[in-house]
Amino acid sequence: MIQQLRISSIAKAIAVFTAILACAASPGARAQGMSAAEWDKIVAAAKKEGKVVFYTATVVPVMQRIKAEFEKVYPEISLEWIRFPSGPLMAKVDQERKAGVTSVDVVSSTEVGWFEDRLKEGTLVRPVGPDAAKFPEKFLVRGAIPILSIDALVIMVNTNLVKTPITGHADLLRPEFKGKIATLDLLSTTVIAFNNWLEDSNGAGYLDRLAAQKLTLYTSTVGGGQSLAAGEFAVATFINAGAAVPLVQSGAPVKIVYPKPGFGFGYGAGIVSWAGNPNAAKVFMNFMMGPRGQQAWNGNNDSASPLPNIPGSLDSSALQLADLAKFPPQVAKPFTARWNKLFK
Numbered sequence: 001m002i003q004q005l006r007i008s009s010i011a012k013a014i015a016v017f018t019a020i021l022a023c024a025a026s027p028g029a030r031a032q033g034m035s036a037a038e039w040d041k042i043v044a045a046a047k048k049e050g051k052v053v054f055y056t057a058t059v060v061p062v063m064q065r066i067k068a069e070f071e072k073v074y075p076e077i078s079l080e081w082i083r084f085p086s087g088p089l090m091a092k093v094d095q096e097r098k099a100g101v102t103s104v105d106v107v108s109s110t111e112v113g114w115f116e117d118r119l120k121e122g123t124l125v126r127p128v129g130p131d132a133a134k135f136p137e138k139f140l141v142r143g144a145i146p147i148l149s150i151d152a153l154v155i156m157v158n159t160n161l162v163k164t165p166i167t168g169h170a171d172l173l174r175p176e177f178k179g180k181i182a183t184l185d186l187l188s189t190t191v192i193a194f195n196n197w198l199e200d201s202n203g204a205g206y207l208d209r210l211a212a213q214k215l216t217l218y219t220s221t222v223g224g225g226q227s228l229a230a231g232e233f234a235v236a237t238f239i240n241a242g243a244a245v246p247l248v249q250s251g252a253p254v255k256i257v258y259p260k261p262g263f264g265f266g267y268g269a270g271i272v273s274w275a276g277n278p279n280a281a282k283v284f285m286n287f288m289m290g291p292r293g294q295q296a297w298n299g300n301n302d303s304a305s306p307l308p309n310i311p312g313s314l315d316s317s318a319l320q321l322a323d324l325a326k327f328p329p330q331v332a333k334p335f336t337a338r339w340n341k342l343f344k
Contacts (some may be wrong), residue, residue, distance in 0.1 A: 129286025
C-alpha cells in the first residue's frame with residue numbers, strides 16, 4: 001500500500017525537486033514584503049544566536065531527519081528539540097510561558113486551535129522568508145499558521161498474531177479480537193475528531209460495539225506501535241504512519257493497513273513571541289516551509305507534504321483531514337465524557 005501511495009515516478013519527482021531547490025537557493029529569492037538584504041540580516045543574526053529550540057509532537061525518526069538536514073544547510077545553528085504528544089506538549093508550553101520560561105522558539109502540534117488562540121492574542125509571530133512567501137495558501141491557517149505535515153492514521157497488526165487479513169475498522173469488531181486491540185487514550189482534540197469520524201464512517205453505535213471488545217489504552221502512538229510489535233496485543237488503531245513505517249522498515253512483525261476512506265491530521269506550527277532565539281526561529285520555520293524541510297519531514301512514505309512534487313510524500317488527497325474547529329469545548333466535553341464511560 002505504501003508503494004501505491006508513492007509519487008508515480010520517483011525519478012521524475014527527484015528531477016522536479018532538484019529544480020525547486022535550485023530556484024529556492026537563487027540569490028534573487030525574495031519573501032513577500034521583504035528584500036533579499038533584509039532576509040540576509042535575519043540569517044546572519046540567527047547564526048549569531050547559534051541555536052533554535054523546537055517543541056514538537058512528531059515522532060523521533062522524523063526529527064532525526066529534520067535535525068540532520070537543517071544543520072547541513074545551517075551548520076552554524078544547532079537544532080535542539082523535545083517531543084511530547086500534542087495535548088501534554090501544549091500544556092508544557094503554557095506552563096513554561098506562565099512561569100516566564102523562554103525555553104521554546106518554535107512549536108509544532110496537531111492542536112491547531114492553540115496556534116489560532118495565540119494568533120488572536122498577538123503572541124504568534126508570522127513566518128517570513130523566501131520559502132515562507134511561496135507556501136500554499138491552502139495550508140496556511142488564518143494566513144499565518146503553516147500546516148507542515150499531514151499524517152495518515154492507520155491500523156497496525158502483529159503478523160504473528162493476526163492471520164485473517166484486516167481491511168478496515170469494521171473488522172475490529174470480529175470476536176477473535178476481543179481483548180486484543182489497543183488504541184490511543186483521548187489525549188487531544190485530534191483523537192476526539194478521529195473517534196467521531198470512526199462512528200460517522202461505521203454507523204451509529206460503532207464506538208459502543210468497539211468498547212465491548214475491551215480495548216487497551218496507550219498514551220503515545222510510538223509506545224503503542226512498539227508494544228504491538230512486542231506482541232502485547234494483536235491490533236492497534238490510531239497509529240500515525242510516521243510511527244508505523246519505521247517499525248516496518250526495521251523488520252518488526254507488523255503490517256500497516258490503510259483504511260478506505262482514510263483519516264489524517266495536520267501538524268500546525270508557529271514561532272512564539274517569547275522565543276529566546278527569534279531570528280533562528282524565523283530561519284528554521286522558513287526552512288520547514290521549503291522543499292528541503294518538507295523532504296526531511298515528509299519524504300519517507302510516512303506522511304504527506306503540503307508542497308507538490310516532494311519525493312516519498314503520501315497523497316494527501318486520499319485522506320479526510322481532521323477539522324478541529326468542529327470540536328469546541330461545548331462539543332468536546334460531552335463527547336469525552338461518553339468516550340471515557342465506554343472505554344474506561
